[in-house]
Amino acid sequence: MQVGDKIPNFSLLDENATRRLVYEVLRNRPALIVWLRHSGCQFYAEAKQEIQRISKIPTGTLLQLVVIVLGTPDDAKELIPLNPGWIHCLADPSKSTFVQMGFGRTTFAKILFPSKKVKERRKQAGAQGCSMNWVKTFRPGNDVLQLPGAAIVSAEGEIKWLHAAEDTADLPMISPMLERAQAYART
Numbered sequence: 022m023q024v025g026d027k028i029p030n031f032s033l034l035d036e037n038a039t040r041r042l043v044y045e046v047l048r049n050r051p052a053l054i055v056w057l058r059h060s061g062c063q064f065y066a067e068a069k070q071e072i073q074r075i076s077k078i079p080t081g082t083l084l085q086l087v088v089i090v091l092g093t094p095d096d097a098k099e100l101i102p103l104n105p106g107w108i109h110c111l112a113d114p115s116k117s118t119f120v121q122m123g124f125g126r127t128t129f130a131k132i133l134f135p136s137k138k139v140k141e142r143r144k145q146a147g148a149q150g151c152s153m154n155w156v157k158t159f160r161p162g163n164d165v166l167q168l169p170g171a172a173i174v175s176a177e178g179e180i181k182w183l184h185a186a187e188d189t190a191d192l193p194m195i196s197p198m199l200e201r202a203q204a205y206a207r208t
Contacts, residue, residue: 022122028054028178031118033089033111036098043087046109049176052085053202055195056119056170060096061158063143064169064190066151069100071195076108083206086199089113091167092157116167124170124185131188132165142190173202181205 022028031043043054057065072088086108090096093112100110113119135143146152158165169192173182182201186192 022172022180022183024180024183026180028172028174028180029118029121030178031089031113031121033113033118034094034097035109035111036094036101038094041111044178046087046111047085047174047176047178050083050085051176051202051206052087052174053195053198054087054089054172054174055192055198056113056122056124057088057090057192058167058169058189059158059163059165060090060092060099061154061156061160061163061165062189063146063151063153064192065090066154067146067149068192068195070149070151072100072108072110075196075199076106084199084203085109086195087111089118091116091119091164096157114162116164119167119170122170122172122183122185125168125187126164126166127168127189128166135190136188139188139190171198173198173205175205 032040035041057068088100088110090112093114097110097112168186170186171184172180174180
């Protein structure tokens with residue numbers, strides 16, 4: 022996928038394990054769609070904190086945040102803030118949307134021997150109290166090598182901006198991506 026393409030109408034699971042089509046969730050409104058790594062990842066824990074924090078910020082009714090987690094409906098459920106409103110969390114246990122979007126995978130060597138940049142991001146996440154959940158990390162069916170990504174899509178589903186991570190820590194924080202998405206939504 023690339024900027025200008027129309028995002029596929031993915032079929033995902035919501036927090037109740039009900040199949041939902043992405044266009045049904047979007048309801049013809051622009052969105053920031055964020056694909057998170059598995060729920061045992063330290064950066065998943067960091068994103069969870071950020072989602073809880075930004076859920077309290079009024080954004081108006083134009084923009085939506087759709088978070089897709091590589092995991093189960095329960096993983097999606099734990100991301101949903103108390104008053105979700107404009108935030109939707111969906112599960113992709115088969116990682117089909119990650120593949121369709123062209124998000125890559127890392128190697129075990131890069132996980133075991135991370136770059137200086139990844140070490141620094143891990144340290145920053147750790148300072149916020151975010152740590153690995155080893156039980157979730159190594160549960161059956163999980164893919165610890167899958168990389169995250171993000172896209173801003175128009176109300177018609179056209180990709181306006183796309184970010185495919187190059188390493189496990191290469192996903193911008195959600196707040197700055199939301200600011201960028203709001204700028205697209207106003208145009």
